[in-house]
Amino acid sequence: MITLIDRYLLREVLKAMSAILLVLTLILSSNSFIKLLKEVATGELHAELLAQALALQMVVYFSRLIPPAFFFAVLYVVGRMYRDSEMVALESCGIGGMRIYRSMVLVVVPVALITGWLSLYVTPWAGRLSAELLSSQQGQAMELAGISAGRFNEYSQGDLVLYVESLDSDEHRMQKVFVQQRREGALTLVSAKRGYQRIDNNTGDRYLVLEDGLRYAGIPGQADYQVSEFDEYALLIKASSGGEAKVTRRSLSSYDLLLSDSIKDRAEFQVRLSQVLGLLVFALLSLPLSRTLPRQGPFGRLVFAFVLYTVYLSLQGAAENWMIHARTPEWLGIWWVHLTLAVVGLLMLLPDTPPIRRLRRRLRSQPA
Known part of the structure; x- marks a missing residue:
């Protein structure tokens, strides 16, 4: 009781x-x-x-x-x-x-x-x-989350730097994009008018797709760099880990x-x-x-x-x-x-x- x-x-x-x-x-x-x-x-x-x-x-x-x-x-x-x-x-x-x-x-x-x-x-x-x-x-969300328009955004411990002048209301398409990517000692600079993210349905890899721009690739300190113009260029952001939890x-x-x-x-x-x-x-x-x-x-x-x-x-x-x-x-x-x-x-x-x-x-x- x-x-x-x-x-x-x-x-x-x-x-x-x-x-x-x-x-x-x-x-x-x-x-x-x-x-x-x-x-x-x-x-x-x-x-x-x-x-x-x-x-x-x-x-x-x-x-x-x-x-x-x-x-x-x-x-x-x-x-x-x-x-x-x-x-x-x-x-x-x-x-x-x-x-x-x-x-x-x-x-x-x-x-x-x-x-x-x-x-x-x-x-x-x-x-x-x-x-x-x-x-x-x-895997279906934007890998480049937290993008702020009008400022430089760092990812992958500084190996990827992204600058976006403006974002659409849904924040899925970017206008006037500048990208700097450092990989294995080589430096790639990309300038494009538009950009968005795409996920490969077969592999699950994430890409940043840039439209109507220029690409500069080379090793800092050396004069042999390449300049190319493109209508569409896909930049690998992150390879798929297999999608397993x-x-x-x-x-x-x-x-x-x-x-x-x-x-x-x-x-x-x-x-x-x-x-x-x-x-x-x-x-x-x-x-x-x-x-x-x-x-x-x-x-x-x-x-x-x-x-x-x-x-x-x-x-x-x-x-x-x-x-x-x-x-x-x-x-x-x-x-x-x-x-x-x-x-x-x-x-x-x-x-x-x-x-x-x-x-x-x-x-x-x-x-x-």
């Missing part, structure tokens, strides 16, 4: 977690949006795919944001209850820390299930969808990772599962870490919790690396990180267990 205390803690923790998730999501989405804008400006990503790519990236990040958001939400809520003497009032009514854990279970179980679903199924699905999206739609290990399904013989695949599966284990471990640590005195400031505990979570992430990365390079046994994997923290949490809970509390009361009641 869910009591009033359970509903109160459930409401407060979910409110705090939602606020922390919102802040973390805004920070990550801003950083991701800036990176994607740079890719659009350099032609690596078409502007039409920007919103979809950003949404898929946030889906990938979301499962990683829930464990720290839940951890710091419990720290904030329970720490505030200690500072406001609410926990003292509850303990005076016979409701101790172990009873609060029952209320935390009502929160952590559904949150852990959602985190596991996101980490094991939704995140790899979003990774595959992102790879397929960029493979299928980017680039699927990384993080985009593979969890079932494939579990059945794989590769140590890297099994390590990736453990990393996904560690999102749930980390959530459970820090739920165990949250209550003893949030215990504060009524006049004690909240920042000391929060700083210590932040350092502890940073150490946890560092140990998890190190454990994954040690597992891949066979520095630790495969059966040990990265589980030892969560087991170590769980033992620490249980040791921190010992003072609140009924036998230890009875022992403390017995020692205090004895005459000096």
Whole structure:
């Protein structure tokens, strides 16, 4: 039966977690949006795919944001209850820390299930969808994305420089085009009245087709250059990569990772599962870490919790690396990180267990 205390803690923790998730999501989405804008400006990503790519990236990040958001939400809520003497009032009514854990279970179980679903199924699905999206739609989008009329646009790390005097309203046809292309030491300069992009239906190669212009080709510093006049000239922009989606290990399904013989695949599966284990471990640590005195400031505990979570992430990365390079046994994997923290949490809970509390009361009641 869910009591009033359970509903109160459930409401407060979910409110705090939602606020922390919102802040973390805004920070990550801003950083991701800036990176994607740079890719659009350099032609690596078409502007039409920007919103979809950003949404898929946030889906990938979301499962990683829930464990720290839940951890710091419990720290904030329970720490505030200690500072406001609410926990003292509850303990005076016979409701101790172990009873609060029952209320935390009502929160952590559904949150852990959602985190596991996101980490094991939704995140790899979003990774595959992102790879397929960029493979299928980017091939039909303009390779020279982010062109600005009236200025020089650099692509391919400066090997291709494009100047366009004006663009049509659909930005698919260019007027008065100047192109400089450097390839294998040779320099090609092309000046044309019009230009547009074309994709070869057979090979998938991308070409910049220029109409009614002049072409100058040669090696800088040498006088033997060639000048040719053309009605139509196709300049290869990028050869086709076969049109296959680039699927990384993080985009593979969890079932494939579990059945794989590769140590890297099994390590990736453990990393996904560690999102749930980390959530459970820090739920165990949250209550003893949030215990504060009524006049004690909240920042000391929060700083210590932040350092502890940073150490946890560092140990998890190190454990994954040690597992891949066979520095630790495969059966040990990265589980030892969560087991170590769980033992620490249980040791921190010992003072609140009924036998230890009875022992403390017995020692205090004895005459000096």
